[in-house]
Amino acid sequence: MLSGTAPSTQLVRRVNASAMLKAMRGAGVLTGTELMDSTGLSRATVISICDELVRLGWLRELENQRGTGDYVKGRPARRFVFDDDAASVIGIDIGATKITAIVANMAGASLSRVTMPFRAFNLSADERADVLDRIAADALKQAGVTADSVLAVAVGVAAPVSRDGEVLTVQEFWRSFDVRRIVAERHGWHVLLENDANLAALAERWQGTAQGVDNLVVMLAGDRLGSGILESGRLLRGQLGGFGELGYLDTVEGVGDTYGIAHYAARWGREAMEASATTSLHTLCGGHPESLSAEMVFEAAAEGDNAARTVLDRLSERMARVIGSVSTLVNPDLVVIAGAVAASAHTLIPGIEEKMTEFTFTPPRLATSPLGDGIVSLGAIRHALDYVEEHALDLYPASLSQQVTAN
Structure with a gap:
């Protein structure tokens, strides 16, 4: 493990090893010259770290083959591959x-x-x-x-x-x-x-719609709202880990708490059932309001149910207020709605975009995550x-x- 008294040369070596692994993971077979190009490290450093990573089991050195790769003083280049299944x-x-x-x-x-x-x-x-x-x-x-x-x-x-x-x-x-x-x-x-929510932000930038985006907010928006925030590609935590916490929404007009899209879709859907005997929400939940889910409300809206569409309009305005307040504070390039609710929430995006300019002078791009509840x-x-x-x-x-x- 690293310690505060580790010599600077050891620290540099660990940083260089980390850079090497990042360059090699998923890149297939690489030569020393290719690793020099991708990491900016010297040949001596690359070969020395490769030898150590081979000893530790992270890399495998492949048998030299003449006629392939680059050459150093007439010898075939040493070729290395990252062992995906090492651990x-x-x-x-x-x-x-x-x-x-x-x-x-x-x-x-x-x-x-x-x-x-x-x-x-x-x-x-x-x-x-x-x-x-x-x-x-x-x-x-x-x-x-x-x-x-x-x-x-x-x-x-x-x-x-x-x-x-x-x-x-x-x-x-x-x-x-x-x-x-x-x-x-x-x-x-x-x-x-x-x-x-911080982990959701890491996942979205790694494999989601936010790949390559450095200034990002990922919002878990199911039953509760939570946000993970990246600035210049760096995850922000704050002094005590509270950066991105949304408790302040309790005081935001038109929001009032941190309940999310799934919670209010079901709650307002039940209210719509009480107000209208003709809404298809009655059929979808089998006449049992307590069984109504957010997915049912989105389904009814997609089929043209007016009561369900009204619920989605209310959700769009509420999320516009939420995202507008966050964007005013953080000014991200992209806000991604994530979690299990994202599969349905894409239908809210046009309404949020239309209303969001009322609540922030710096509206971000909006998207929903493809990564689901995992x-x-x-x-x-x-x-x-x-x-x-x-x-x-x-x-x-x-x-x-x-x-x-x-x-």
Whole structure:
């Protein structure tokens, strides 16, 4: 692990190794010259780090073949390839009603995804830990990898998280459920904790509609609203991890709280049912208002139901106020509506765009995420991979652990 007293040469070497892994992941076979071009490092540095990464199990050196690649003093170039399956990481999203876990290899390719019901507030701390154990074991089994291959686990939670990975909240739920300690003690894994909306922002910029966007807001907008914010490509956290928290919406006219699109679609849909006997919402929910879902409201609106369309108009104006207030503070290039509700929320975009100029002088581009309800666990994978890349010289695949330790 890195320490505050590590010599500067060691720190530089770790930074260079991280840059090498970033360049090689998913790039196929690369020569030393190609790595020099992509990283800006000298040949001596590239070859030295490649040799160490081969020893640690991150890279494989391929057999030299004359007639291919570049040459140095008449010899075939040394060729290296990143070993995608050298180790694995786990990304976990702990929600109020379910947990989703993804196991991925070092290229970031998902090997398995498992979702399990999780009525968090009805369980003791030990019972919550048992659920985490079961879902992790199931995900590893489906991925076909072993627990000792896991180099990092990242966990997303719906609470502010400090730079040191501490949940900053007075909620009893998190005081009694120390996720990092429990998972680390039970499995020996390195555990990273992060806010769920922050992880959603990492995922969206990695694999979503925001690839290449440096100034970005990703808004989880299902039952509750939360935002992850990137500025100049950097995730913003604030002094205590509260950057992007939306509690101030309680005081915004026309908003009043942090409930999200799914919550108000169902709530206002029920109100529409009470006011109109002809709306198709009655049929869609089987005449049981308590069974009405946001998806039903969006479906009815798509079929031309006037009451449902009125609900979507109200949602568009409310989200225009929300996004307008955030945009006035942060001035992003793009705001992405994310989470399970995103599949339906794309129909709100034109209405939000039309109304948003009333609430901000700096309206951003708008989009909905294609990553679905797995966006937080996918962002957790990205977060875990970033940690592994940064600490590559201190970590190694389980298959080489005894050899490296012995040396």
